[in-house]
Amino acid sequence: MQKINNYKIILKYLFVPGLILTVAGLVPIFLTQTQTILYLTLVIVGSVFLFIWLVYLLVTGRSFWQKRSTQIGTNAFISTLSLLTILALINFIAVRYSPRIDLTENQLYTLSLQTQEIIKNLDKPTKVYVFDKEINPRDEDLLENYQRYNDNFKFELVDPDKQVALTQQFNVQSLGDVYLEYEDKKQLVQTLISFNQREPLSEIELTNAIATIQKDYIPKIYVLQGHGEYSLEANPEGSLSEASKSLESKGYEIKTLNIVENGGIPDDANVIIIASPKRELFDQEVTALQEYSKQGGNLLLLLDPNIDPGLDPILKDWGIKLDNRIVIDGSGAGNIVGLGPTTPFITNYGNHPITEEFTNSISFYPLSRPVDTIEVENVQGTSLLVTSEQMWAESNLDSEEVTFDPQEDISGPFDLGVALTRTIPSETVENQVKEDNKAEAEKTDNNQESSAKNNDDIDNTNKNETEKNNDSPPKETDKVTDSNKDETENSNKSQSEETDSNKDETEKNNDSPPKETDKVTDSNKDETENSNESPPKETDKVTDSNKDETENSNESQSEKTDSNKDETENSNESQSEKTDSNKDEIENSNESPPKETDKVTDSNKDETENNNNVNKDKIESRLVVIGNSTFATNNLFNQQLNGDVFLNSVQWLSNQDEQTLSIRPKQAKDRRLNLSPFQATIVPILSLAVFPLLGLIAAGITWWRRR
Incomplete structure (x- = not known):
């Protein structure tokens, strides 16, 4: 009997563990959206307990439901179940939809509208x-x-x-x-x-x-090659392979560029890096880089001292002046790490996006040079790397002890690196392009005119030479020396003796001109006739003393005459070839302008594409110049902030064609109170003693009055 009563008590309160187990299984299922074996087991066991409890209630009779305690218990159960259900739904909605209310003044925990x-x-x-x-x-x-x-x-x-x-x-x-x-x-x-x-x-x-x-294109960075610059191939020290890998990891495409082999600068070049060329660039390469920069291109120049790469025209356009003196760090920081005084350690940086997060951090540049800026219209420059007052630019490194010379050296602070932005109205650039096209067209026209003039000059020269040859014997007998007279007489006599050959040659010459009627005159006929007519005049003026020499030289001069005839024929043929070549030149010059204008058109297309990437009203180009290149090589790239200087420079140079997000960093507002010493002393006294004491006194007075 006692056991039966015990079972009844268990069955009577079986709903409690059943409810607990069921809720313990359902809540994590709803919250985690996962149905594990444990959660399902809890729900099943709890449901079984509840089912047994309900069966027990039905079996015990109706009197159970009519009891006051049963009604109160049922109401409590329903209320509890309802509360749990409401809480579960609230948690489910909160987890799934996660409504957030940011009560901070600057919305520190809310994404910006651009990000959203x-x-x-x-x-x-x-x-x-x-x-x-x-x-x-x-x-x-x-x-x-x-x-x-x-x-x-x-x-x-x-x-x-x-x-x-x-x-x-x-x-x-x-x-x-x-x-x-x-x-x-x-x-x-x-x-x-x-x-x-x-x-x-x-x-x-x-x-x-x-x-x-998400963008379809990848920014392309080109590294100039062909003049002894650092390569991109893997090398323990002397290459930019580490820098290249870092740029690729940031989403850039890195390529090498040889302007001569490539025939120009690619249209898709976002940035061109020129890292310490050891030899001068060709003038055409410098001109191409100038035009690229004028049309919105961006350049990163890493230039070591005592090397002239021939970039002065570009530097002059931007107002950059390089100094060949070596920067010396007199603070001794380089000696501490074993790099010596010729390695300046930079901790001062300009207010620029490239260096805005470098406060009090270190970057170093072995064997670097100062970089100075000159004010130029439409160009705005900002210092990037600023030396300290303990540094100077040394002009004489051959002395045993390097010391500062106020007359020869430059005292710090000065710049090792600068960033410049040039903004030019697009109309100015378009006018410049038009002027360049006009100049190119005028140059082409001048080439045509000069070709035509050259042809005319050649014809006139041939005629003049012919006339001179015709008129020269009488004139030369009056002016030349005796020896020249002898030679003239020899030629005259030899020509008189070779009259038959001259006649034959005359027939040849008479046959040849019709073939060369384009430009060649009847010079051969005139020469032959004049040569036949000239001997009588010459022989009358020659002295007796020269006759002997004339007779001795007749044979040799006759050979010369034959060779002169051959030369005359060859000159006629060569003149005809020149005439033909001049015609070809004229035709080529007439045909060449389209080719040159095609090149100009191609460059203008490139310029137009660059213009489309920037503001329609203004064209912006950027330039970063650093008086050192070794800081970006493999050996030093990952040291301190060296790599960050390089990467940030490239990133800044490549971003001007992009709509960068105007997201400002959110910072908590500083609400600290600056207390004076007196205020700092009185506040603890008031809070810990005075105010509590006043509260106790007020409470005591109130109690006393009620009493």
Whole structure:
């Protein structure tokens, strides 16, 4: 009997564990949207307990439901179940739709409108990989905030030590790298750990990376070659292969450029890097770079001292003046790390997007030169790398002890690197292009006219030579010396003796002119006739003393006459060839302008394409000049901020054609109160003693009055 009563008690309260188990299984199922074996087991067991309890109630009779305690218990159960259901629904809605209310003044925890728009427009899966041991909770909140706006956005924390294959696939260089994957593209967004300090994930960097990776084109960076510049091939020290890999990881395409072999500068060049050429560029190459820069192109010049690459025309256009003196760091910072005084350590940076985050950080530039700027119209320059007052530019490194000479050296501070922006109205550029086209056309016309004049001059020259040959014997007998007279007499006598040959030659010459009637006159006939007529005149003037020499030289002069005849024939033939060639030149000159204008047209097309990439009213081009190149080579690229200076320079140069996102970093407003010493002393006294004491006194007075 006692056992039966015990069973009745268990069955009577069986609904309690049944309800607990059922709720414990249903809540995680709704929250996690997963149906594990554990959750399902809890629901099933709880449901069975509730079912048994209901059966027991039905069996015990109707008197049970009529009891007051049963009614109260039922009401309590229904109320509890309703409350739990409401709470479960609230949690389900909160997790699924995640409504957020940002009560901070600067909306620190709300994505900017630009970011929201970009994320909402994601039409393909985009995933962020954080290669780190653990993720910062604030970074995780930011990524979850991105994910709320679009299901196509995902993120994953990757432990490089555990997921080696994925780490190698992304070519991860350091712990804390954040990569973005979109279709088959991979791009480095940010490195969270730098110099053993952890930085928060930047909304600006991430949103800009998402906007960039979705674009159809890839920014193309060209590295000039052909003059001893650093190559892109893997080399322990003397190459830019590490810099190239870093640029590729940021979504750029890197190519080499030989302007001579390529026939010009490619149309798709966003930036051209000129890294320490050891030989001068051709004038045509410099001109091509000038035109590229004028039409909105961007240049990064890394120029070492004591080397003249022949870029003065470009530097002059931008107002850049290079100094060949070597920068000396008198602070001794280089000696500490074993680099010596010729390696200046830079910690002062200009207010520019390239260096705005470099505050008090170090970059160094072995064997560098100062870079000075001159004011030029439409050009705005900003200092990037500024030396300290303890540095100077040394002109004499041959002395045993390097010291500052006020008369020969330049004292710091001065610039090692500058960034310049040139804005020119598009009308000015168009007018310049038109003037260049006109000049090219005029040059072509001048070539045509000069070709025609050359032909006329050649004809006139031939005629004059013929006339001179006809008239020369009488004139020369009056002016020439006795020896010349002898030679003249020899030629006259030999010609008189060779009259028959002259007649034959005359017949030949008479036959040849009809073939060359385009430009050649009857000079051969005249020469032959004049030569036949000249001997009587010459022989009358010759002295007796010269007769002997004349007789001795008759035979040799006759040979000369024959050779002269041959030369005359050859000259006639060559003259006809010249005439034909001149005709060809005229025809070619008439045909050549279209070819030259085709080249000009091609360059104008390139310029037009560059103009289309920028503002219609103004054309903006950018230039960065650094008086050193070794800082970007493999050996030093990953040291301190050297790589950041290079990468940020390229990024700034390549962005002017893009609509960069105007996302300002959100910062919490500083609400700290600056207290004076007196205020700092009185505040604790008031809060800990005076105000509590006043409260107690007021309470005591109130109690006393009521009493």
